Amino acid sequence: MISALVELNPLQLTFYSAALLAIVASLKVVTSKNTVHALLYLVVSLLAVAVCFYLMGAPFAAGLEVIVYAGAILVLFVFAIMMFGLGQDETLHAPSVDGSKVNQFSLWFGPFLLALLLLIELVYAISSGEIQARLTANTIDAKQVGILLYGPYVLAVEIASFLLLAGLIGGYHYAKPEGVGLDRKNNLGEHG
Amino acid sequence: MGKFSKQSTVSAAFDMIFSQLRTMALVLKHTFTKADTVEYPEQKPYLAPRYRGRIVLTRDPDGEERCVACNLCAAACPVDCIALQQTVDDDGRKRADFFRINFSRCIFCGFCEEACPTYAIQLTPDIELAEYDRQNLVYEKEHLLINGVGKYHDYSFYRHSGIAVDINGERKAKGDAQQEKPPIDIKGLMP
Amino acid sequence: MADILVKLLEITIIIALLIPIAAMLVWVERRMIGIWQDRLGPNRVGPFGILQSLADLLKILGKEDWIPPFSDRIVFTIAPVIGAVCVLMSFAVIPFSPSIGVSDLNIGLLFFLAMASLSVYSVVLAGWASNSKYALLGSMRAAAQMVSYEVFMGLSVMGVVLLTGSFNLREIVLAQQNGWLIQTQFLGFIIFLIAGIAESHRLPFDLPEAETELTAGFHTEYSGLKFALFFLGEYLSVTLISAMSVVLFFGGWLMPEPLASWLPPLLWFILKILCFVMFFILLRTSLPRPRFDQLLSFGWKYMLPLALLNLLVTAAFKLGGVYG
Numbered sequence: 115m116i117s118a119l120v121e122l123n124p125l126q127l128t129f130y131s132a133a134l135l136a137i138v139a140s141l142k143v144v145t146s147k148n149t150v151h152a153l154l155y156l157v158v159s160l161l162a163v164a165v166c167f168y169l170m171g172a173p174f175a176a177g178l179e180v181i182v183y184a185g186a187i188l189v190l191f192v193f194a195i196m197m198f199g200l201g202q203d204e205t206l207h208a209p210s211v212d213g214s215k216v217n218q219f220s221l222w223f224g225p226f227l228l229a230l231l232l233l234i235e236l237v238y239a240i241s242s243g244e245i246q247a248r249l250t251a252n253t254i255d256a257k258q259v260g261i262l263l264y265g266p267y268v269l270a271v272e273i274a275s276f277l278l279l280a281g282l283i284g285g286y287h288y289a290k291p292e293g294v295g296l297d298r299k300n301n302l303g304e305h306g
Numbered sequence: 307m308g309k310f311s312k313q314s315t316v317s318a319a320f321d322m323i324f325s326q327l328r329t330m331a332l333v334l335k336h337t338f339t340k341a342d343t344v345e346y347p348e349q350k351p352y353l354a355p356r357y358r359g360r361i362v363l364t365r366d367p368d369g370e371e372r373c374v375a376c377n378l379c380a381a382a383c384p385v386d387c388i389a390l391q392q393t394v395d396d397d398g399r400k401r402a403d404f405f406r407i408n409f410s411r412c413i414f415c416g417f418c419e420e421a422c423p424t425y426a427i428q429l430t431p432d433i434e435l436a437e438y439d440r441q442n443l444v445y446e447k448e449h450l451l452i453n454g455v456g457k458y459h460d461y462s463f464y465r466h467s468g469i470a471v472d473i474n475g476e477r478k479a480k481g482d483a484q485q486e487k488p489p490i491d492i493k494g495l496m497p
Numbered sequence: 498m499a500d501i502l503v504k505l506l507e508i509t510i511i512i513a514l515l516i517p518i519a520a521m522l523v524w525v526e527r528r529m530i531g532i533w534q535d536r537l538g539p540n541r542v543g544p545f546g547i548l549q550s551l552a553d554l555l556k557i558l559g560k561e562d563w564i565p566p567f568s569d570r571i572v573f574t575i576a577p578v579i580g581a582v583c584v585l586m587s588f589a590v591i592p593f594s595p596s597i598g599v600s601d602l603n604i605g606l607l608f609f610l611a612m613a614s615l616s617v618y619s620v621v622l623a624g625w626a627s628n629s630k631y632a633l634l635g636s637m638r639a640a641a642q643m644v645s646y647e648v649f650m651g652l653s654v655m656g657v658v659l660l661t662g663s664f665n666l667r668e669i670v671l672a673q674q675n676g677w678l679i680q681t682q683f684l685g686f687i688i689f690l691i692a693g694i695a696e697s698h699r700l701p702f703d704l705p706e707a708e709t710e711l712t713a714g715f716h717t718e719y720s721g722l723k724f725a726l727f728f729l730g731e732y733l734s735v736t737l738i739s740a741m742s743v744v745l746f747f748g749g750w751l752m753p754e755p756l757a758s759w760l761p762p763l764l765w766f767i768l769k770i771l772c773f774v775m776f777f778i779l780l781r782t783s784l785p786r787p788r789f790d791q792l793l794s795f796g797w798k799y800m801l802p803l804a805l806l807n808l809l810v811t812a813a814f815k816l817g818g819v820y821g
Contacts, residue, residue: 150625157618174664176604177608177610180615181614181651185611186614189644192621192625225571225575
């Protein structure tokens with residue numbers, strides 16, 4: 115087992131540890147009792163997956179993973195949780211103020227370690243010339259992704275965009291206050 | 307948008323953009339105007355003679371205390387920072403036995419100065435009242451009393467008042483004061 | 498191994514320079530605001546008050562680092578770190594000069610956008626973990642504002658990507674040798690700048706921390722070193738947005754020929770950044786804060802269509818061969 119680890123080159127080692135990180139973080143997502151903490155683990159998991167993408171030679175996908183999923187969608191999740199005050203009914207699981215040192219340390223340690231490992235990996239992957247050299251060998255850059263999306267997969271892209279448009283219109287329909295135009299007419303009728 | 311409803315949307319938008327740019331240009335112009343700051347410890351700000359600063363007790367032109375310890379200042383004081391006690395000298399002069407102002411309470415409103423019938427208590431344009439020990443801000447009579455007439459150079463209360471006192475070692479009897487008529491002999495029959 | 502060590506040294510030097518620069522910006526900003534308001538600004542500590550930031554730092558280190566008992570301790574502690582780290586990470590892809598720069602990442606621009614979108618967490622989590630109403634209101638505003646403005650920030654720089662054909666920031670700079678992109682991407686630049694101000698939540702878009710209505714917004718409960726980290730993050734992101742504007746639209750370290758030989762490229766780059774920082778400070782002194790609904794409708798109703806239009810026109814011109 116250990117000898118197998120030693121034989122791995124730095125690239126593979128980074129990849130597998132990122133993958134492990136993603137799995138551990140995902141497990142914590144479903145086992146964590148605090149909603150916001152679970153979401154934070156989900157962010158870590160998505161970032162780890164992004165690192166995996168990057169190491170597999172798909173930097174564009176990695177970038178979009180972070181921007182779209184970790185950066186936009188999960189922010190909206192957090193936003194929704196804050197809006198609906200879901201923190202209210204989990205005060206039981208919140209860290210106690212006068213809890214023992216050990217307890218606090220264990221609460222701290224998990225997310226801190228995972229995030230730190232990820233940070234180290236990311237810095238290493240970016241700054242290491244060796245990895246950069248290996249990566250450029252078979253990198254799928256944005257241009258290739260674009261050509262594929264608007265070439266063989268154009269139908270899928272169009273279908274997806276229709277779906278999103280439908281979602282957008284649906285969202286607008288639900289968000290619009292009921293009978294905005296009618297109300298104004300009624301008011302005018304009453305007053306004048 | 308209601309404000310701009312008479313204009314077209316485009317010209318309204320340009321108006322708004324122009325307004326923001328104009329604001330920025332006006333602020334930028336101030337790069338070349340002189341600062342109004344007075345750099346205080348090195349450069350003292352101008353304080354008018356009637357500025358309401360540290361409180362003093364003044365003397366009349368003869369060098370005697372003006373204060374007659376009437377307690378009007380203490381009564382007028384909204385924060386009750388003045389404390390005093392009256393005594394009467396052998397020659398008939400009234401003066402403060404002790405006179406205490408707690409400057410950590412004082413709000414420099416000047417009401418005491420307005421209330422004073424003898425121009426004794428006056429506010430001066432001195433604002434440097436900082437102390438490291440709060441107790442040092444309690445000023446006793448010897449700290450308050452100055453050797454000067456303050457804002458009113460010629461005024462002497464006892465020269466005007468009908469009280470028998472010594473002025474410069476000379477006895478001033480009742481009726482001797484300036485613009486004072488002799489005391490009415492209430493036992494006589496004349497009007 | 499040796500080149501990794503050299504890289505690490507370079508990273509250390511850049512961070513060691515960036516943080517004092519961000520601290521100095523606090524002094525520069527207070528001084529400039531003072532001048533523009535006909536005051537002097539801090540001029541007591543050291544010559545021209547240049548050591549004011551150091552004095553502030555010493556003071557803030559001496560403050561009690563209080564974690565409110567009603568807060569979520571872990572998230573409360575992590576939040577300011579996320580903010581500062583995300584901004585510092587973004588500097589990794591900035592090409593400072595022909596030879597200086599941590600990484601020539603082939604998705605540099607995307608990396609910048611990704612870090613910008615991750616830094617939202619700092620504000621949002623800080624507000625949530627503080628468990629107080631002003632902080633929560635501030636962070637909810639921050640979430641809505643930053644998610645909205647990220648959308649067209651990404652779209653505004655796509656024009657640049659179209660014209661240069663690369664996400665690599667160094668290649669983008671090198672592609673501007675025959676003329677800065679500001680000539681063809683003026684609209685994109687304006688939109689990027691507005692989105693950048695909103696992203697770094699500076700005045701006039703500082704609604705997440707609007708002092709007049711929300712005490713201090715998301716960092717109401719913060720004190721001591723954690724507050725300093727938020728402060729550092731803000732000034733670093735001002736520097737970052739300035740640097741990105743210079744790299745994307747003003748040719749990075751490049752200058753037209755007679756000027757280029759006067760100063761080394763790095764100094765030109767820093768000078769350009771400084772101009773932008775001054776502009777940010779001018780904006781702060783002169784413009785008032787909009788209402789929150791005005792901010793969002795401005796973003797979605799005006800900026801987003803404009804960004805899309807800019808992208809469309811750029812793409813059409815590119816296809817039509819206008820740009821050669």
